[in-house]
Amino acid sequence: MLTKTPHLFDDATQVTAGDSRWQGKTSEDYWAFVGPFGGATAATILRALIDHPQRAGDPLSLTVNFCAPVAHGAFDLDVRLVKANRSSQHWCVEMTQGGGEVSTLATAVFAERRPSWDHTQAPFPGATPFAQARSFPRTPMTWTHQYDFRFVEGEPSFYGTPSLSPPISAYSKQWIGDHVPRKIDMLSLMSMSDAFFGRVFLARREMIPFGTVSITTYFHTASEELADEDISHVLAVADAKIFHKSYGDQSGELWSPNGRLLAATTQIAYFKA
């Protein structure tokens, strides 16, 4: 079942169906510091849920807790429908490798997105068009090779001199698309939610030991609306509120180029500085 698909992202997030136990494998193409890129792990979990025969509705919320490093190779996903209501579902997913301890723990909510009163409160960030923005150079982490990051504001400077005098800013605005263009779907939104560079890198202006502990993404679009957008990149903004006692946060938004808010994400991450 794990066939090579045309796009590396689909290969990296491939799953093999089981009843309650699904299988996947890590991808060398989406590797980070000490394990797979968390966004690819989260997208793989989301794929297992979307592909699940009992799934109904669109992804509304996904929280992924990264409990332990994931090793190269195969993993199992224990996928459990915890509670199904008339128009929503609650899921729990546990990732293990070789029958060992849980490395990733996730909960998800799916829901039917019925028409309602509609209002977007957050302002569209706006930006220089994707085509006119400059691509960010590759980093040693292979997952960054799979994306085309085009910063409009707050481009990280990893190799400069750490400057800890104010103004310190952790804000950035950037286009994100797959390096090999791929139509944005729910899996893209989940993965791209974790495709911001650590806010502490920007605030400190240096690379330091860092790891996402927990990420939550809310999907603000129905699947068919997203398909109708027919886009291959999003405009993303991210910022941090605080760095305190070895943990810092991040909030982010993913927008369609024509100004629709597609997803919002928050995470808390460990850092050493």
Next chain:
Amino acid sequence: MLTKTPHLFDDATQVTAGDSRWQGKTSEDYWAFVGPFGGATAATILRALIDHPQRAGDPLSLTVNFCAPVAHGAFDLDVRLVKANRSSQHWCVEMTQGGGEVSTLATAVFAERRPSWDHTQAPFPGATPFAQARSFPRTPMTWTHQYDFRFVEGEPSFYGTPSLSPPISAYSKQWIGDHVPRKIDMLSLMSMSDAFFGRVFLARREMIPFGTVSITTYFHTASEELADEDISHVLAVADAKIFHKSYGDQSGELWSPNGRLLAATTQIAYFKA
């Protein structure tokens, strides 16, 4: 073990220890539309974790998914330490009643908060002092009787004429304390994270059917730091990004009166309008 304690909040969030199965009961004093106030449920889950003999470190993150209405009376909490690392722990909690289906599903991360580089990026909102702000009148929901809400900006007007012409704002800034003053602890922060009125009520300027589906709170203070603050109210701000296809979001911050960010929270909620 379920003794009457001096403060209603402690009574409402009381738990009886078990090995992996803990017990609690809903409180008539913290009742919302169709079930217990979600903040009290979340705080009860947090209390079970904090009181657990295997717990190490401070709460860092708690996500609570409200799967089904909770009925009046007793409930069980299945409390499971999913993964323990050297300086962090991952927990999963499932609430059931009478051996039935899961009504609430939560995951939590606890961590040792070691000293580090420290920087607060978010600006302190600032406000008229608590003593000079006016208390918000009670609503029919009993849980609102247990809190003293003092709005500084964006006081909800539930009984006015719905106005859907711009400017629509879902922002509010308010003091929150227990009606009977109680020293702010981690349980307070969790409960108060869900003690904002639904953002859609502000945006629509009317009460409509509403229910939180999933809430995530990040704790940005160590327990002993919070104890040292020795405060009985917090300055809270909340806003929404979007209301779309029957679901809307909320982001909030809880600050100490002297300007320290204590917790940040996000939630996604159902509404009918």
